[in-house]
Amino acid sequence: MIPTQTLQRFIHSKQRQHSASTGELTDLLTAISLGVKMISRLVSTAGLKGLYGYSGVTNVQGEAQQILDQEADEILVQLLGSSGHFGSLVSEERDTVISSDQEAQLGLGRKYVVAFDPLDGSSNLGSNIPVGTIFCIFEKPNHGRKASNQDFLQSGKNIVAAGYAVYGAKTSFIYSSGDGVHGFIFDPSLGEFLLTEPELRMPERGSLYSVNEGNYHRWDKRMQRFVDTLKLTDKQAGTPYSSRYVGSLVADFDRNLKKGGVFLYPADNKNEQGKLRLLYECMPLAFIAEQAGGRAIDGQRNILDIVPQNIHERSPLIIGSKYEVDWYQSFKAD
Ligand code: AHG
Ligand code: MN
Ligand code: MN
Numbered sequence: 001m002i003p004t005q006t007l008q009r010f011i012h013s014k015q016r017q018h019s020a021s022t023g024e025l026t027d028l029l030t031a032i033s034l035g036v037k038m039i040s041r042l043v044s045t046a047g048l049k050g051l052y053g054y055s056g057v058t059n060v061q062g063e064a065q066q067i068l069d070q071e072a073d074e075i076l077v078q079l080l081g082s083s084g085h086f087g088s089l090v091s092e093e094r095d096t097v098i099s100s101d102q103e104a105q106l107g108l109g110r111k112y113v114v115a116f117d118p119l120d121g122s123s124n125l126g127s128n129i130p131v132g133t134i135f136c137i138f139e140k141p142n143h144g145r146k147a148s149n150q151d152f153l154q155s156g157k158n159i160v161a162a163g164y165a166v167y168g169a170k171t172s173f174i175y176s177s178g179d180g181v182h183g184f185i186f187d188p189s190l191g192e193f194l195l196t197e198p199e200l201r202m203p204e205r206g207s208l209y210s211v212n213e214g215n216y217h218r219w220d221k222r223m224q225r226f227v228d229t230l231k232l233t234d235k236q237a238g239t240p241y242s243s244r245y246v247g248s249l250v251a252d253f254d255r256n257l258k259k260g261g262v263f264l265y266p267a268d269n270k271n272e273q274g275k276l277r278l279l280y281e282c283m284p285l286a287f288i289a290e291q292a293g294g295r296a297i298d299g300q301r302n303i304l305d306i307v308p309q310n311i312h313e314r315s316p317l318i319i320g321s322k323y324e325v326d327w328y329q330s331f332k333a334d
Pocket of ligand 1: 092122212247250
């Protein structure tokens with residue numbers, strides 16, 4: 001079948017099914033999808049414009065910002081700002097919560113808050129390996145109150161919608177607003193995302209594992225034993241697994257979502273809380289994984305049960321098919 005359903009029409013039709021829908025979430029998702037198109041263009045033409053490299057700024061994570069990290073952040077902040085529907089934003093690239101101009105002027109609260117990683121995997125820029133954008137949307141707990149960190153310190157169970165884009169050989173957009181996961185591919189000749197994978201399901205079990213194995217000697221024994229087990233030649237256990245890791249969470253997760261398997265970024269003795277950020281990396285992808293029949297844990301707890309204590313908090317992440325995440329969890333901690 002030739003895909004004919006655009007993202008725009010799909011989002012509209014989904015939201016119309018909710019009697020309480022005010023159109024605000026539709027507008028927000030539309031603003032994000034436009035941002036994603038712009039970032040896709042930016043990523044694909046950056047090499048021609050000499051836009052690769054570092055901006056000279058170190059972000060709040062202590063990581064050197066790339067020029068494209070900054071530009072992608074600027075695009076999303078501007079687009080979401082002019083949508084008029086968010087109360088506040090959190091971006092990986094900004095130290096503090098951003099309050100919308102309108103909110104500041106009118107002193108009014110808005111219905112939603114958005115957290116995002118504008119460019120994920122940006123250390124791969126310049127080498128033609130996919131990078132991406134990750135986001136999640138919550139309701140603002142108190143509509144009337146001014147934006148604050150507190151808006152984001154809620155459990156992932158409250159996520160209203162989440163998704164990601166991958167800028168690779170094709171630009172894809174995957175999202176869920178709580179009733180399944182739906183996948184779209186960008187058609188540059190139309191300037192539209194078209195629905196190609198409605199109701200995406202993650203395989204119950206896969207045969208891939210994705211982890212930065214260079215950190216092996218920094219891991220705890222539990223993680224080492226699990227990865228050692230995946231590499232054993234044991235027909236009955238279905239091992240060895242194949243290793244696949246490109247170092248862009250969105251691309252590694254996207255592959256495992258479609259093919260099945262597990263992505264691991266554990267805590268180690270260098271990153272004691274893990275490396276990935278709870279609010280705009282782990283939680284949105286955990287929401288997508290669960291919606292598609294998979295699982296995500298920090299080792300012990302379901303990622304979506306955790307309430308972040310701060311907006312840039314880090315967390316270990318074990319995410320993927322239910323079988324492999326359960327399997328990891330069955331390994332005893334030391
Ligand atoms: P970001 O580019 O947004 O800072 O995220 C980078 C993350 C993630 O995309 C990836 O999975 C991980 O860093 C890779 O880390 P290692 O280089 O330590 O494997
Ligand atoms: Mn990232
Ligand atoms: Mn990033």
